[in-house]
Amino acid sequence: MSLSKLYFFYGTLGHPPLLAAVLGRSPDLHPARATGYEVRHACDPAGAELGYPLLVPGPEGVEGFLAEVTAAEEEVLDWYEIGYRKDLVSVVDANGTALTALAYLPEDRRWTPGRLWALAEWAAEKGDLATLAVAEVMALRGQVSSEAAIARYPMIRVRAASRLRAARPRPATLRRNTVAADVQVESLTTPYAKFFAVEDYRLRHRRFSGGMSAVLDRAAFISGDATVVLPYDPVRDTVLLVEQFRPGPFARGDANPWSLETVAGRVDAGETPEEAARREAEEEAGVTLGRLIAAPAHYPSPGAKSEYLYCYIGLCDLPETGAGLGGLEAEGEDIRSHRIPFAQMMELIDSGEIENGPLIVIALWLARLREELRKSALGT
Template sequence: MKTLFFFGTLRHAPLLDLVLGRATAPVAASLPGYRVVWAEGESFPMMIEAPGEQAEGIVLAGLSDDDVARLDFYEGAFAYRLVAVTAQTGAGPVEALVYMPHDAPWRPGAPWSLADWQARWGALTMIAAAEVMRAFGRMSAEDIGHRLPIIRARAQAQVSAAARRRPVTLSSPLTRDDVALDHYAIPYEKFFTVEEMRARYRRFDGSWGQTGDRAIFQVADAVTVLPYDPVQDRVMLIEQLRVGVYASGDPQPWLLEPIAGIVDAGESFEATAHREAMEEAHVELSALHHVAGYYPTPGGVAQYLVSYVGIAHLPDEAPRIGGIEGEGENIRNLLVGFKELVGMLEAGELVNAPLLLSVQWLMLNRDRLRG
């Protein structure tokens, strides 16, 4: 049996219980000679040496080999390893093990607060940790570490959705409380996930009906942005292979699109638009205009998109190839005059839904933007 000292996110009791798969009863403790700080630019803390100070935490005794294996799997995704320390409790010193960074690139940041972390990252981390621990025994910690960004992006999408509210005028007042799950399973979980569910729901007449078996493709929130230069009166389109179009049997699986990308954990829709414009097209946006926020295929895809038109300078010598090669992207950038763009829309050359919305919005607002 082992005793561990926890100084960071695993001090959050629901998270510790989730990782271990059982209820726990830790006791308060401290570790002399250390301080807990944020890992700079990250959503978790790290512990650094600090003579004369002490790191607050908890100790949990009686941990089995299986418990430690579960903890190793979870912490391994964050590049932590166990180190022996002597912690202080109300009953005296305790020999324990603590997870410390191992070959990690993080730099120490500001002092860390459990309460601040709970408010900012607690809900997201619980959702992501549940997916991580479902992979225990099926994947290595290294493999789950590679998937962690998209896992956290999906968790971010769920947190954002829970906070989303829209006006109710003609819409019915029905809510999530008017749905009851009878069956839920996750048969596939990798970069994307597939969920299966069967539910009862309240009908418009007040009675209850059944959905039947449903499969849901779980992605993550995403952003699209159409760069527009009001001086040159032209836009930048991107073109790339889309495997969904290929899988449908379409003989032309390369699509013209706006810039697009998944919203990372902790990132705003606006920040994603600026980041993706630089990554995919090397374009700096001076302003963003909101087109719409919407569910593109709500019958079977769990994803929320936000589309923008972004004001940018688009010179003749704008880069023509973009994307991140390490992510398998090969993106062609095209400068298209407004009149030609409208002609392509009317001819049916544009078939990407966010692009259609964005071009139609631009047609309505072009004079204002140019003025």
């Protein structure tokens, strides 16, 4: 039987679901308070908050939890707590008993302490997202170093935010009304994870006849949710398209890998699809959008990809200015925008010059709404 040690958990590890995601179990937690310390936001040298807490000397005191941790779990915690060191701290439990426990303190001079950090505020705003993200980080243990796993964390957070949105109740009037036991995962590995990830599953799923399938090998290409928006000027009956080089058509061997598309981009963790649509319109085309009209959101390739697209028509003012150049140079974007009549866009779809699926979906949705949008804009 392995010996256990007493640990004091504060900050994000003081959030029981996240601690369970790290340890792989829900330990017995006992409230305690560390005196002579306080929790503050970690900041970079420029003073920008980094989203995680630091335990530093101070008069405020720190509320947290005590838990027994096994030697094997200590190894897991050490792998996870990169940039922190273990040390003994003085705590007082709920009965007023003074104890010493191990805690993770920041390495000297690695980060700058910022304002006071509040667990309740963090948990309400980011707890669910962080717990999902940490679960993906911990799944990488044994496959990559902790440094490599943490380097992937920004994209892991994007995928976690997508999973949170996906978990919302979905309509099921014709298709199966799914329950948790309908899919049973026997194993999951992640052989590749950088900007995108690949998840390799061995799973069973409920068959329409009622029984479970045999164990199936299935892989999915994992990316975060994205937003696509077609800027439309109903007064001028003009749309804005963007053009850029695309590696997908190039890898297929397409004779012309430059693609006519909508404004599009990833929905970052912490922003809504609508906010992403407005941000991308500014970044890619310098256009400020007014009212957003939702078009059908959808999975473009559900047989292989987790990507989910939030689609919009963005009403705006599009005076004739000719082609424009845009995109973020830091992200290697080289984007040309075109302001063209609606009728010309439909001709390009007919000719096959436009072959981008999301653009075609939104163009057809605009065709459905266009007459009413023009009447409203022109006051007729």
